[in-house]
Amino acid sequence: MKIKINRLNHVQLCIPPGAEDDAREFYGEFLGLEEIEKPEVLKKNGGLWYKIAGIQLHIGAEEGQTPSKRHPAFEVERLEEIRAHFERHGVRVKDEPAVPGVSRFSFFDPFGNRIELMEMTEAR
DSSP states (O other): OOOOOOOOOOEEEOOOOOHHHHIIIIIIIIIOOOOEEEHHHHTOOOOEEEEEEEEEEEEEEEEEOOOOOOOOOEEEESHHHHHHHHHHHHHOEEOOOTTTTTEEEEETTTSEEEEEEOOOOOSS
């Protein structure tokens, strides 16, 4: 059987239980993402949902997080301006190895989640 995948629906990152206010401050206020309401049946699990680039970013509450290479990557415009903004506000950034046709770096949210931002410099 071949599975037909239509599009990516959401990406989930995790935060410690009870850290929703800090997550809301970072993702909603600092990054400027639009929060969307979680379905009633899932609200008891904690966490937050956001709209981002035509998909959803789910911020789930979970015990026992550990650093990992797992991460989402988002294409952006004005990558260097974003990086400078993050650095001015003390957000930890990480250089990524060069990839032809792409400028990129990663940043870390207050919970240690790595998120890559990339800007295409050449048509692919």
